[in-house]
Each structure stands twice: as C-alpha cells, then as structure tokens.
Amino acid sequence: MxxxxxxxxxxxxxxxxxxxxxxxxxxxxxxxxxxxxxxxxxxxxxxxxxxxxxxxxxxxxxxxxxxxxxxxxxxGRDLRLTGSVRVTTTDTLAVSIVPPHLAAFRRKHPDVHLELTTSNAVLSLSKRDADVAIRPSGRPPENANLVGRRIAEIAFALYAAPSYLADHRTRDLARHLWIAPDDSLGQTAVAEWMARELPHAVDVLRCDSFVAMRTAAVAGLGVVALPCYLGDPEPGLERVRGPLANLTSELWILTHEDLRGTARIRAFTEFMAEALIREQRGLIQGRGRGA
CATH class of the missing domain: 1.10.10.10 (Winged helix-like DNA-binding domain superfamily/Winged helix DNA-binding domain)
Incomplete structure (x- = not known):
C-alpha cells in the first residue's frame, strides 16, 4: 500500500x-x-x-x-569486515578516478562486496538507498545526520578538440559553440556558471551526462566545461581556459552517522578518502595538464 x-x-x-x-x-x-x-x-x-x-x-x-x-x-554495530557496501557516485567519477580504488579495496578486503550505483540523482543515505556517497557538492552537507570527509576542491576548465579549435580561433567565449548540461543537470556548478557567465551562448548540444558532453567535445562539436579530473586525462581534448577561479565544487565522501561504526563502512570510507587524497588530489584540483 x-x-x-x-x-x-x-x-x-x-x-x-x-x-x-x-x-x-x-x-x-x-x-x-x-x-x-x-x-x-x-x-x-x-x-x-x-x-x-x-x-x-x-x-x-x-x-x-x-x-x-x-x-x-x-x-552500525556490525564489527565484521564482511558483507556489502552500497556506494553511490556520479558518472564522471565512475568512469575516471573511482574504479582503480574500488579494485584496490577489494584486493585488501575480499570478503566485502561492493555495489555501485552511478547516477546524477542524489540517493538518500538516510533511507539506506546507499551506504556511502562519493559526490561533488558546492558546500558542506547540510543534513546533520550525515558524516564524512572533504577530499579536495574540484577544479574545472574549458576544453575543446583540436579540430574544433582549428576552425574557431576566437578568445571571446561568447562567440564559441557550446556543449551544455540540460535541465536535469541544472543545479550543477557548470550549469550555474554558464547561466551566470554565458547567458547568450549558442548551445549546439545539451546533455544529461558530463561523460556524454566530453565525448561530444572530442568529436569536435564545441567547447565544454568539465571537471579537470574528467577533462585532463582525455588525449582528444585541449584546455581552452582554466582552471576557472569562479567555477569550483568540492568532493566529499559521506555516510549516515548510524553507520560510521560499521567495520566495513568505516574501512571503505577511510580507504577511499586516503587513496583519493594521496594519489589524485592534484588531478582533482586541476594541477595537471596545462595548469
């Protein structure tokens, strides 16, 4: 009912x-x-x-x-390093920096089974839709029942394919063709930046996925704003500008306060936080190609 x-x-x-x-x-x-x-x-x-x-x-x-x-x-009272950990993250993180650390965690804790939900929708940790969230956020979590760790500030840059740049040499961003997020991504940092900085930009393509936006940019459709951890490793793209000082977000690992004492949840959140900070903080913060 x-x-x-x-x-x-x-x-x-x-x-x-x-x-x-x-x-x-x-x-x-x-x-x-x-x-x-x-x-x-x-x-x-x-x-x-x-x-x-x-x-x-x-x-x-x-x-x-x-x-x-x-x-x-x-x-939360389960002290065994066995069982399942349900993780939610975005498609951008799932195709870039998260998978190698999932593999490393499984090698260290083979009795913990991982479930990964890739969605731009924010699943509820309070309702146990997921146990752990690895997600961007423009500010610290407002839900008092959530606990976690800030990994790094996420830097963004503008990217385009060499084939596109060969035909569009202007430095005036408003004169470029743009690949933009659609309304389903309207609350993201990129969508808010474009609305603020490029209100009259020509959108040649709108997508519900930043991964799809990156693919379209590689094909030469236009300029795209992406997190540096997604744009910098792509050999088919060049930085047009960035990192952008007025376009940032934060990467957090979160869980519900009732679960932080669970051995497998604690082991997973601590492992992922330390691995991301140790191995990929520079990439997340845009200290990569062209920085």
Whole structure:
C-alpha cells in the first residue's frame, strides 16, 4: 500500500515491490477487505488516497522510517569486515578516478562486496538507498545526520578538440559553440556558471551526462566545461581556459552517522578518502595538464 501511494500508480508500485500488476492489485484489495475501508480512489491520473488511506499512509510512513532507523543502528554495530557496501557516485567519477580504488579495496578486503550505483540523482543515505556517497557538492552537507570527509576542491576548465579549435580561433567565449548540461543537470556548478557567465551562448548540444558532453567535445562539436579530473586525462581534448577561479565544487565522501561504526563502512570510507587524497588530489584540483 505504501509503495502504491508513493508511486501514484499500481504499475509503478508493483515495479518498486518487484511483483506484477495483478499481484499488487490483489494485495491492495485484500488489505482493504481486511480493514473494511476503501484506501484508494482509482482516477484517470492514477491511484489517489481516500481520507482513510491518507491517515493510514502517515502511520505507515512513520513505521517505515522507524524500521529504517533501527536497521541503520543495528548495522552500525556490525564489527565484521564482511558483507556489502552500497556506494553511490556520479558518472564522471565512475568512469575516471573511482574504479582503480574500488579494485584496490577489494584486493585488501575480499570478503566485502561492493555495489555501485552511478547516477546524477542524489540517493538518500538516510533511507539506506546507499551506504556511502562519493559526490561533488558546492558546500558542506547540510543534513546533520550525515558524516564524512572533504577530499579536495574540484577544479574545472574549458576544453575543446583540436579540430574544433582549428576552425574557431576566437578568445571571446561568447562567440564559441557550446556543449551544455540540460535541465536535469541544472543545479550543477557548470550549469550555474554558464547561466551566470554565458547567458547568450549558442548551445549546439545539451546533455544529461558530463561523460556524454566530453565525448561530444572530442568529436569536435564545441567547447565544454568539465571537471579537470574528467577533462585532463582525455588525449582528444585541449584546455581552452582554466582552471576557472569562479567555477569550483568540492568532493566529499559521506555516510549516515548510524553507520560510521560499521567495520566495513568505516574501512571503505577511510580507504577511499586516503587513496583519493594521496594519489589524485592534484588531478582533482586541476594541477595537471596545462595548469
């Protein structure tokens, strides 16, 4: 019932539960018969809670939050270096600096199994969508329940392919053709910088992925703003300008405070933080090619 209400449709709720549409419908009807009340009104736009359903929904959400909290606290007492660690990061980090350190961690702790979610959406550590987040952020985490470590300031630069630069020799950034983030990346540092510094720039391509933006730049479509850890190692790109003083972010490793005592979580966060600082802080901060 909770999943159907959250998702707004029976089909979406069934997918969230990992069951088919018929099974989910049967469960809803059985629940309603057992309580003797109607919980949903089926409208054209989906399933809408009745007054009784809304009251039950609030109670179910509280129970769900309590169960998740208990699970976190129990997991936090686990002192064994075994089990799974669910990691969330961005596509840019997943194709660049993170994988070598995942491999090194697994060699050191072979009984810890890693699960990697690559998404630009911020998964919730409080709801246990993930155990550890390795993510850029423009400021320290505001959630008081999250604890972690700042790895480095992330530097950004402008890049383009030699073939593009051969045909576009101007130093006026506003006259260049641009590869830009789309609305799904509208809260990123790059999108905010472009809106502020290049409000009238000509976008020849908009992407929902910085990895796709880099690939498009290599093909010669235009200029792109990228984190230096993504742009500098790419041999098909040249720095046009940067690092940019007014375009920065920060790299953080975060977990929920209830999990920091879990041996495998602590081992993973400490290992990754030390490895990134020791081996790749210079690249993250833009002290690479052309710096």
């Amino acid at each position: 909770l999943r159907v209400a959250e998702k707004g449709s029976l089909a979406a709720g069934a997918r969230a539960l990992g069951v088919n549409h018929t099974t989910a419908l049967r469960r809803v009807h059985a629940f309603e018969r057992r309580l003797g009340v109607r919980l949903f009104e089926r409208l054209a736009k989906g399933y809408v809670l009745t007054a009784a359903g809304e009251e039950l929904m609030r109670t179910a959400q509280q129970m769900d939050e309590m169960a998740t909290s208990v699970e976190r606290r129990i997991s």
